[in-house]
Amino acid sequence: MKEGVVENPDSILVEKPAFYSHVLDLNGFLSPDHDNSALLILNQKINIGEVFSKLWGNYNVHICADGGANRLYEYFADDAKRAKFVPDYIVGDLDSVRHEVLTFYLENGVSVIGQSSQYSTDFTKSLRLISLHFYHSEFLKMLKTGNFDQNYGIDDCDGLEQLYKAERSSWVTRDIDLLVLNAIDGRFDQTVHSITQLYTTSRTDVYYRLCYLTSTDLIMLIPTGGALITYDKAFKTHCIRNCGLLPLGGPTVINSTRGLKWDVTDWHTSIMEGKVSSSNRFVGEDCCFFDVKDPLVLSIELTLDRLSDFI
Amino acid sequence: MKEGVVENPDSILVEKPAFYSHVLDLNGFLSPDHDNSALLILNQKINIGEVFSKLWGNYNVHICADGGANRLYEYFADDAKRAKFVPDYIVGDLDSVRHEVLTFYLENGVSVIGQSSQYSTDFTKSLRLISLHFYHSEFLKMLKTGNFDQNYGIDDCDGLEQLYKAERSSWVTRDIDLLVLNAIDGRFDQTVHSITQLYTTSRTDVYYRLCYLTSTDLIMLIPTGGALITYDKAFKTHCIRNCGLLPLGGPTVINSTRGLKWDVTDWHTSIMEGKVSSSNRFVGEDCCFFDVKDPLVLSIELTLDRLSDFI
Structure with a gap:
């Protein structure tokens, strides 16, 4: 498959996928x-x-x-x-x-x-x-x-x-x-x-x-099988800034992302080769979706001084 | 080959190897x-x-x-x-x-x-x-x-x-x-x-x-081909504490180390599998030697408040 990178507008509607193995609501996670x-x-x-x-x-x-x-x-x-x-x-x-x-x-x-x-x-x-x-x-x-x-x-x-x-x-x-x-x-x-x-x-x-x-960040693992990250719109606007998809377990392939400023498909990623999606960001209005070949680490930059208003 | 881990005394004499591709003198590097x-x-x-x-x-x-x-x-x-x-x-x-x-x-x-x-x-x-x-x-x-x-x-x-x-x-x-x-x-x-x-x-x-x-640390890449890390004895005593051998480029094999508290041979290391040599330390009196299959990251904990006396 050919690698793809698409630059999205600063806010897009991401349709929730029919199948995913994992869902995490960001502001929900911070206030269970x-x-x-x-x-x-x-x-x-x-x-x-x-x-x-x-x-x-x-x-x-x-x-x-x-x-x-x-x-x-x-x-x-x-x-x-x-x-x-x-x-x-x-x-x-x-x-x-x-x-x-x-x-x-x-x-x-x-x-x-x-x-x-x-x-x-x-x-x-x-x-x-x-x-x-x-x-x-x-x-x-x-x-x-x-x-x-x-x-x-x-x-x-x-x-x-x-x-x-x-x-x-x-x-x-x-x-x-x-x-x-x-x-x-x-x-x-x-x-x-x-x-x-x-x-x-x-x-x-x-x-x-x-x-x-x-x-500066909230850091988690994106597992295989499809991962949906959801959040309130206001939380995104005021608290979420940059993000990184970090293949710290070893080189792998990001099958697809939906809802990032730079969405990728069939994208080989490797720290050793210097090919890592950093300084990316969430543009999905209320969710982003990740499908990865192997688990990888997601870092989400948060503005902590506004966090109290949303959790 | 069978994996090996040897626990060394807190100070040992490490003979400098006949062949290595890379040498770095720690306190020399900090005062070129x-x-x-x-x-x-x-x-x-x-x-x-x-x-x-x-x-x-x-x-x-x-x-x-x-x-x-x-x-x-x-x-x-x-x-x-x-x-x-x-x-x-x-x-x-x-x-x-x-x-x-x-x-x-x-x-x-x-x-x-x-x-x-x-x-x-x-x-x-x-x-x-x-x-x-x-x-x-x-x-x-x-x-x-x-x-x-x-x-x-x-x-x-x-x-x-x-x-x-x-x-x-x-x-x-x-x-x-x-x-x-x-x-x-x-x-x-x-x-x-x-x-x-x-x-x-x-x-x-x-x-x-x-x-x-x-x-807290000095962080560098250990390349393939044999890497010798040297230092003054007093610098080691007063400034060097823990170290980690960190396979951030992906799973690999540490062929051998000489001069660590826990020296390894033919040791498979992988972040994904949770098998990483962290909280190790230098016990070689004035040097340590690393031979790795692929480049990996070495972190060396330094006591900064004593550093000025040795560089």
Whole structure:
């Protein structure tokens, strides 16, 4: 097939396709209307400004990965404010969270779960924890009857992984909207680790709808089988700017896009060859559609200072 | 071949191999002892702290890509300080550089070259400019005899690309040490664009030794054919921390490494499969060696607040 690129007007009507395997509503994802939602904070400075408080209120379960608890603590000026934003969990090998921070959150009822295994990262441990929170038959009871000193009866090396493996195959799951802060823009190998998590989680735990929010972008995986991204018109106008289709898993083909400023068909894309659709943008009035041969990463530039008005 | 991973002690002596195609001395690269060196500033906030001034003095030619000039201007509190850090060039489509900034630098003798073409980025335009500065037979004379109002006689759409193409094949080149600031950690599609530049430049302009410095990392491409990374022992002790071997061009095989905490042999690596050597580190006393099937990206975590003492 011949490669094609079409330049569209700045706003076009995109007809929703008859078939697609995946749909994500952007402003809906940032303000879930159901309880299967979680906000995960990794160990970098929280740098999304004042919209953080609004986002916090939009998600049901809140998790800090190890030193992420320091960052939550430091985001607020005093304990009175901190006490209004208490996470449900702190998890990880606990080598980064500071003593005063741990004490404050323990006193405020946080479940702090130590997992010393060096065979997985704090990010992966957090994913296991969130899965167990929503789907493990006995997990919430273990937390209620246990305590921090006994690690809630959870093996303090890799107990979360053990519990997950023992039950995972039997779970009947619903989608979990999971927004992660601080996954990108820290140490560069950790940024790339976060990108690998998008790919691996899409295979091992398909129930996660996983996005990363940075000070500039919302970042997600576009799976195969057709992906529809929807949004309110006003949200698009005020919050969405540039986007990039990023073949970080390796060279692949974008079968077709509909609703981008530069729509492509049968378009070979490769970082090694320098052929990547960056500085593109959404022009579909209320949706865009992507059909890709292999999963690839979509980055959507967001104007954070207007975000609070639309989520 | 069978994959291997060996855990090394925290300091080992690595014998320099008999054959390698590429060598980079880390602290040498950050303080070049020759004139073929350039510092390029892209359009993000300069966030490397006080070591910026030291680095500036270490490089021969200084270039701001469009709005990068704003960032240089804003780094300093007043004009007296700015006047000590005047770049040689500002280049790009000039849609981002502010009027007062442009005026200040024009008054201070900067060559400001407009290139309106939307078929290449300000980063690519800067690379062309640096090549022309060092290798084009008439380029410096054009600048000297021309002026800003006439764009120095350079076609204001894509004149740099034209000049480059006309002469490139005849150049006898020496390596240019090029350090780029603000290539990473901005908009995510621009970060990925910067990564594509590592790959493409290594093919089209092999004379560039191209590294990106962020607030946390030094990032470069490891080419095929064997790459030796050397450094002073004290520099390693005080400045080098974690590292990552990042197959951002696609799945590949690391044939062997020598001098990492976790050395690998015949190790398949893939972002899509979640198999990436991150949170590794240098344990070779004064060098590490890499042999890779395809080029991949190396990130080296640096402690910036000690860097000034070693470069």
